[in-house]
Amino acid sequence: MPPPTHNSPGVIETDALIVGAGPIGLFQVFQLGLLGIRAHVVDALPHAGGQCIELYPDKAIYDIPALPSCTGQELTERLLAQSAPFAPTFHWGQEVSALQQNTDGRWAVGTRNGPHFVARNVFIAAGVGAFQARSLSLDGLQQFAGTQLLHRLAEPARHQGQRVVIVGGNEAALEAAIALVAARAQQVLLVHRRDVFQAEPGTIAQVQALREAGHLHFIAGQVTGFEATAGRLQQVHITHGDAQNTTVPLDQLLVCLGLSPKLGPLTGWGLALERKQVPVNPATFETCLPGVYAVGDINTYPGKRKLIVSGLHEATLAAYAAAERLRGAPVQLQYTSASQHLQRLLGVADEATTPAPAI
Numbered sequence: 001m002p003p004p005t006h007n008s009p010g011v012i013e014t015d016a017l018i019v020g021a022g023p024i025g026l027f028q029v030f031q032l033g034l035l036g037i038r039a040h041v042v043d044a045l046p047h048a049g050g051q052c053i054e055l056y057p058d059k060a061i062y063d064i065p066a067l068p069s070c071t072g073q074e075l076t077e078r079l080l081a082q083s084a085p086f087a088p089t090f091h092w093g094q095e096v097s098a099l100q101q102n103t104d105g106r107w108a109v110g111t112r113n114g115p116h117f118v119a120r121n122v123f124i125a126a127g128v129g130a131f132q133a134r135s136l137s138l139d140g141l142q143q144f145a146g147t148q149l150l151h152r153l154a155e156p157a158r159h160q161g162q163r164v165v166i167v168g169g170n171e172a173a174l175e176a177a178i179a180l181v182a183a184r185a186q187q188v189l190l191v192h193r194r195d196v197f198q199a200e201p202g203t204i205a206q207v208q209a210l211r212e213a214g215h216l217h218f219i220a221g222q223v224t225g226f227e228a229t230a231g232r233l234q235q236v237h238i239t240h241g242d243a244q245n246t247t248v249p250l251d252q253l254l255v256c257l258g259l260s261p262k263l264g265p266l267t268g269w270g271l272a273l274e275r276k277q278v279p280v281n282p283a284t285f286e287t288c289l290p291g292v293y294a295v296g297d298i299n300t301y302p303g304k305r306k307l308i309v310s311g312l313h314e315a316t317l318a319a320y321a322a323a324e325r326l327r328g329a330p331v332q333l334q335y336t337s338a339s340q341h342l343q344r345l346l347g348v349a350d351e352a353t354t355p356a357p358a359i
């Protein structure tokens with residue numbers, strides 16, 4: 001079952017708000033859950049996984065403890081499953097735009113188009129920033145975003161019988177071209193600056209075969225303009241390397257120029273920043289703002305290494321610090337292998353073996 005979502009606008013009060021659903025944001029949910037704190041999680045992307053999903057979903061990772069090898073995709077699925085007992089509420093496709101302290105000490109957190117939160121603790125797990133699709137900088141083109149202008153191919157079958165222009169030369173662009181031919185798009189045209197692609201050799205070979213068979217067309221050039229009538233994108237202008245222009249009618253424009261992470265709004269939240277990273281106290285991972293923690297790739301402290309394993313540690317200590325802040329008292333360490341309380345929270349109390357003695 002997909003994790004619960006909550007996309008309706010409104011003010012949501014919470015003990016914990018996590019900005020970013022990359023691997024560290026997901027593990028933050030788990031560590032907070034063990035301490036009895038439920039979290040809301042906001043991510044600019046429409047799904048979990050951060051860099052692991054956006055930048056290397058199929059590559060194997062070899063340095064996760066007790067997992068000799070797993071892909072970014074698998075790691076994300078495992079982290080989601082591990083945090084599921086704590087029923088986090090995810091808010092997908094929402095960029096956190098504002099953070100401001102209320103007079104009662106809580107944090108007012110705003111998203112660009114969605115819900116607003118009032119949170120006692122905020123965990124910034126923003127990695128290298130909010131992932132945003134690179135687009136074509138053509139005035140007025142964005143009005144077609146989500147309709148005739150797409151930045152990822154979600155459902156190839158929806159484009160059966162359509163004329164599709166794909167811009168880009170990366171793995172996503174080439175895979176989209178292959179998928180659209182397979183889905184029987186009426187015409188698939190790939191446009192890239194050069195007849196050289198940045199993709200797996202097998203993918204490039206498939207594209208070459210489709211080109212040779214006449215199922216896929218290619219132009220080495222750039223989309224430099226478009227024409228729209230009656231609120232619909234009708235054609236694009238493509239400028240070739242030899243300064244010639246070609247006009248191509250189309251139903252759909254798919255721009256696959258990759259994603260670029262943007263720190264964006266975070267720079268205006270009153271956090272100290274050192275080379276685009278947020279300095280933290282390495283005992284608590286609290287920032288210079290009380291009750292605002294920074295974990296994972298976004299933070300910096302002496303000896304910081306941008307590794308998943310480091311972020312998992314940081315999320316653990318940040319959860320303890322926030323729990324102590326909420327309770328106003330020290331929080332005792334408990335082992336999941338021994339504590340019936342934790343096992344009940346995890347929903348495994350009946351399965352658990354005889355508890356080991358507490359230390």
Ligand SMILES: Cc1cc2nc3c(=O)[nH]c(=O)nc-3n(C[C@H](O)[C@H](O)[C@H](O)COP(=O)(O)OP(=O)(O)OC[C@H]3O[C@@H](n4cnc5c(N)ncnc54)[C@H](O)[C@@H]3O)c2cc1C
Pocket residue numbers: 019020021022023024025042043044045049050051052055056060061062063094095096097125126127128129130131265266295296297298306307308309311
């Ligand atoms: C090619 C590659 C290979 C790697 N291989 C390894 C490896 O083998 N082992 C290893 O340990 N590490 C590896 N890493 C590093 C690892 O991926 C990162 O350390 C890890 O992803 C950091 O996780 P995170 O949760 O801190 O941030 P991210 O994974 O960057 O996730 C941050 C999330 O926050 C969201 N976000 C940011 N700002 C906002 C905002 N304002 N509003 C809403 N959402 C926001 C983003 O959309 C993103 O989803 C690799 C990195 C790359 C690029």
